[in-house]
Amino acid sequence: MTLRFLARRAFGAVLTLFGVSVIVFIVLRMIPGDEITVMLGTEAAALSPEQRASLEAYYGLGEPLLVQYTSWIGNVLTGNLGVSLRSGASVSDLVARRLPITVQLAVMSTVIGAIIGLLVGMVAASKPGGLRDAGAQGFGLLGLATPNFVVGALMIGVLSTQFGYLPTAGAYVGFFENPSINLQQQLFPAITLGTALAATVMRTTRGSYLDMRQQDFVRTATGKGVHPRRVRWRHVLHNALIPIVTITGIQFGYLLGGTVVVEEIFSVPGLGRLVLTAIAQRDFAVVQSTVLVIAGLFVFVNFLTDLLYALIDPRVRLS
Amino acid sequence: MSDIAQASSAPVGAVPSRRPRLTRLWQTKSGLAGTIIVSVAIILAVLAALGLTPYGPTAQDPTVRFQSPTAAYPLGTDQFGRDVLSRIMSGLVSSLLVAVSSVAIAASIGTLVGLVAGFFGEWIDRTIMRINDVFFAFPAILLALAIVSALGSGWRNTALAIGIVFIPLFVRVARGPVLALREVDYIQAARVLGFSRSRILLRHLLPNLGSAVIVQVALALSWAIITESSLSFLGLGTQPPMPSLGLMVSDGRNLVGQGAWLLIAPSAAIVIVVVGLNLLGDGLRDVLDPKDDR
Numbered sequence: 260m261t262l263r264f265l266a267r268r269a270f271g272a273v274l275t276l277f278g279v280s281v282i283v284f285i286v287l288r289m290i291p292g293d294e295i296t297v298m299l300g301t302e303a304a305a306l307s308p309e310q311r312a313s314l315e316a317y318y319g320l321g322e323p324l325l326v327q328y329t330s331w332i333g334n335v336l337t338g339n340l341g342v343s344l345r346s347g348a349s350v351s352d353l354v355a356r357r358l359p360i361t362v363q364l365a366v367m368s369t370v371i372g373a374i375i376g377l378l379v380g381m382v383a384a385s386k387p388g389g390l391r392d393a394g395a396q397g398f399g400l401l402g403l404a405t406p407n408f409v410v411g412a413l414m415i416g417v418l419s420t421q422f423g424y425l426p427t428a429g430a431y432v433g434f435f436e437n438p439s440i441n442l443q444q445q446l447f448p449a450i451t452l453g454t455a456l457a458a459t460v461m462r463t464t465r466g467s468y469l470d471m472r473q474q475d476f477v478r479t480a481t482g483k484g485v486h487p488r489r490v491r492w493r494h495v496l497h498n499a500l501i502p503i504v505t506i507t508g509i510q511f512g513y514l515l516g517g518t519v520v521v522e523e524i525f526s527v528p529g530l531g532r533l534v535l536t537a538i539a540q541r542d543f544a545v546v547q548s549t550v551l552v553i554a555g556l557f558v559f560v561n562f563l564t565d566l567l568y569a570l571i572d573p574r575v576r577l578s
Numbered sequence: 579m580s581d582i583a584q585a586s587s588a589p590v591g592a593v594p595s596r597r598p599r600l601t602r603l604w605q606t607k608s609g610l611a612g613t614i615i616v617s618v619a620i621i622l623a624v625l626a627a628l629g630l631t632p633y634g635p636t637a638q639d640p641t642v643r644f645q646s647p648t649a650a651y652p653l654g655t656d657q658f659g660r661d662v663l664s665r666i667m668s669g670l671v672s673s674l675l676v677a678v679s680s681v682a683i684a685a686s687i688g689t690l691v692g693l694v695a696g697f698f699g700e701w702i703d704r705t706i707m708r709i710n711d712v713f714f715a716f717p718a719i720l721l722a723l724a725i726v727s728a729l730g731s732g733w734r735n736t737a738l739a740i741g742i743v744f745i746p747l748f749v750r751v752a753r754g755p756v757l758a759l760r761e762v763d764y765i766q767a768a769r770v771l772g773f774s775r776s777r778i779l780l781r782h783l784l785p786n787l788g789s790a791v792i793v794q795v796a797l798a799l800s801w802a803i804i805t806e807s808s809l810s811f812l813g814l815g816t817q818p819p820m821p822s823l824g825l826m827v828s829d830g831r832n833l834v835g836q837g838a839w840l841l842i843a844p845s846a847a848i849v850i851v852v853v854g855l856n857l858l859g860d861g862l863r864d865v866l867d868p869k870d871d872r
Contacts (some may be wrong), residue, residue, distance in 0.1 A: 271711075278712030286721075289728040404852035406804045408811045408824070409845045412831040416841050420834055437643040516717020522810055524831075534720070537814060550724050558715045 272562040279554045280335070284328050287547045331547075340548035345540050350548045353533060361522070363434060363516045364452065367445055372453030373507050376460025381496075382402060382574070383461065384468040395461060402458025407517045411451040413522035418447065423431035431528050448525040452517050456510045463506045465549070467499040501571055508564025512557040597778055602865050609861020611777065612796075615854025623670040631664035635821050644836045646832050654839040656829070662839065666847045669823040672816045673851070676737045677802035683741030685795055686746025689787060695749065696756025697779055713746040720806055726814050736815045738804050751794045752787050788868035796859035800852045807848050 286557060306314070322330075334341065340350035383395030418424045426447045435443040472495055481487070508523045519531030526532075530553055537545035603609040625631065633639075638658040645655040653662040695706040713721070715862035759765055768778050809815035810824030818825060824843045829843035 275712050275715050278709065279715050282712060282716075282721075283724065286724050286728050291727075336606065394610060400853060401849065404800070404856055405845075405849050406808055406852075408808055409827060409848060412827050413845060414843060415831055416834040416838065418839070460773045471604060481599075502808065513717050519717075519719060519723065534723065538723065538814070546724065546727060550720060553720055554716050557717060561715070 261462055263567075264330070265566070268562060268565050272558050275558050276555055279447055279558065280332055280551055281328070283547055283551050283554065284331065285541050288324065291308050296492055307328075311472065316461070335548065336549065339417055341544045343542055344544050345537075345542045351543065354530065354549060354552050357528060357530050357533050360431075360433075360527060361515065361518050361531060362517055362524070362556075364448055364527060364529060365511060367449035368452035368456060368514050368517075369507065369511050370453075372456030373460055373511070375453065375457040375502065377464050379555050380461040381462025381468060383465045384472075385466075387469060392465075395465065398461045399458045399465075402461070403453065404452050407451060407520045408524060411521055414447055414451055414480065415524065419553060431526070444525075448521045448527055451524070452514055452521050454515070456507070456514065459506055459510055460503060464499065467502045469496060471495045471499045501568070503574070504571060505564060505568055508567065511564075512560045515553055515557055515560075581784050599719050599738055601646050607757040607859045607863050608857040608866065609659060612854050612856070612858030612861050616858055619670055619851045619854060620674070622667045626664070626667035626671050629718065631667050633661035633664045634822055635664045635668035644833075646837065647839055653843045654837055657836070662826075662843050665826060666823065666844055668821040668848065669826060670851070671842065672733055672820055672822050673784070673803050673806055673848075676733050676798050676806040678738065679737040680740035680744060681795055681798045681807075682803045683738065684744035685748050685791060686799060687741075687786075688745040689752040689791055691745070692749040692752025693756055693779055693787070694782060697760065697783065699757075699760070699773070703753075707753070708744045710749050710849060713743070716743070718801070719808055720807060722809060723812075723814065726809060731809075731817055733812050733816050733820070739809075740767075740805050743805070743854045744802065747798060748791065748794060751790050755787055755790055757785055759783060765866040771832070775819060776846050790860075793859055793863045793866060796855055796862055800855035800859070801850065802853070803852055 266433070282577055331341070338351060340354060342348070343350060379395050379398060383392045386392060415426060418426060426444070430442045431444060477490060477494050480490050518527075518529055519525070519534060522529045522531040524534055534546060534549045534553070537543070537549065541567065599816060604613060626635070632652075638660055639655075640658070643652050643655060649653045650662055651663070653666065655661055655667070691706060694704045710723075722736075722739045723744045724737070725742060726735055729735040730738065764780055765778065768782050773782075806815055807822070807824035810822040812826045815824060815826075816822035826844035827841065827848070830844060834841045
């Protein structure tokens with residue numbers, strides 16, 4: 260039963276990934292003009308027809324779209340993400356170097372956001388309608404309404420003018436080179452990204468907690484004399500966790516998108532910045548494969564969330 | 579399965595009270611606050627679109643660079659002596675323009691597709707929902723970014739990109755109620771009477787989606803404004819010299835030492851408009867969807 264569930268979900272994820280790769284491929288074929296002109300800019304005018312033809316053959320641009328797609332996806336499946344049209348560097352290398360940075364940022368934001376959201380949500384739910392609840396609701400509304408880049412820009416503004424600290428100064432230091440400097444550099448981007456997540460988690464926690472508190476089994480537990488603290492943690496929170504875990508998992512995926520903006524603001528050299536630089540340089544080989552990698556991560560995380568969900572709530576597995 | 583319960587107990591959209599809906603919207607706290615904020619934003623944008631800003635949004639005046647907020651310049655001036663209030667008003671025009679056009683694209687296409695998926699069911703439904711899942715597998719900003727980078731920047735392409743990205747939201751919103759309504763008596767009756775499919779779809783099913791779609795429109799508008807301003811912030815949305823709130827925040831963060839208002843004013847403008855749309859969405863949900871009180 261469980262194995263079948265796993266296989267079904269895995270099959271769905273693979274199918275989605277296939278669709279994702281098709282969309283990425285199509286979107287980047289919408290670029291007006293041919294790749295050679297895009298790549299060389301004004302220099303393309305100086306090419307002789309023979310040079311142009313040999314370049315097109317080299318990059319496989321004359322081939323039908325289906326052939327181009329299959330050769331691209333075949334390479335991706337064997338771990339070859341292509342070559343940067345600008346620098347000639349291997350995209351796999353570029354991604355491999357930057358992926359851990361983005362994943363670290365996303366994980367740190369999730370931890371920060373989930374903890375803050377859970378705590379604020381429980382405080383809000385402890386006395387619904389009270390002053391603290393109103394404050395928490397206001398925080399939730401503001402957190403959802405403030406775009407990442409606004410939080411980031413304001414944070415840099417406050418840090419640089421009030422504390423004389425510029426988070427964007429200095430080269431990025433990897434975690435294994437110097438963990439303390441690395442964590443310091445990642446802290447503010449992670450808080451920035453975590454804010455929106457905290458707001459979402461807070462709202463879900465509050466709603467789900469209030470929902471559970473009214474359930475019969477909670478009344479039974481209280482009635483048979485279980486200690487209130489144990490009721491709160493073991494009976495209410497444990498069951499309230501199901502939607503919270505789901506929303507956190509889904510949000511982790513969205514954080515991967517948010518990293519694009521936040522990495523740019525805080526000069527964090529992750530995947531998001533790689534995409535943005537590649538877009539600015541019109542290096543579409545890099546854009547194409549990097550967007551695929553990020554979307555692939557997103558699908559993978561959603562798949563994991565599904566499994567985690569089934570682990571917490573056996574009903575999902577059995578249905 | 580709340581959809582089915584909702585559909586079988588009462589026709590979707592039926593409300594116990596006879597008071598006009600708008601009045602009831604204004605009786606909810608969030609509905610009233612949202613209506614006021616959104617109206618003010620629209621009025622400011624319309625004034626700006628008519629050229630009725632206090633100063634020209636791109637008019638430079640070197641004698642008044644970096645003025646703090648005063649009576650003459652309520653939100654101060656920037657590094658070129660341009661009036662920040664006038665620029666925010668014009669920025670609202672491009673934000674609202676992109677948001678409204680993109681949501682119009684997404685809502686019309688998405689609702690129709692969702693309607694078709696829910697009504698025909700079977701493999702049509704499965705195929706559409708599978709494609710929908712694929713679109714949901716992209717972080718919105720990333721897909722919008724890829725589309726804009728392929729099409730080129732400018733407000734039309736930004737609106738198109740955001741519109742495409744938001745289509746799946748409306749597919750899902752429209753499909754749910756249709757699945758439930760398909761089995762309801764009056765739809766069955768319409769079938770028995772031999773009404774054409776398009777008549778059932780457009781005359782009998784579509785009107786029932788109104789409330790769900792309207793609530794989603796308010797929320798989608800707020801996300802569209804966030805996405806538009808993010809793209810502009812990254813330099814991929816609205817292009818200068820057309821003022822845009824995202825670009826103003828981007829400039830403001832580098833000038834925060836000379837004037838905090840240059841960062842705070844456009845940031846606040848974005849947040850206030852998004853909060854307003856969210857409140858409006860909450861209020862609409864309370865009024866239009868009494869069964870779904872969360």
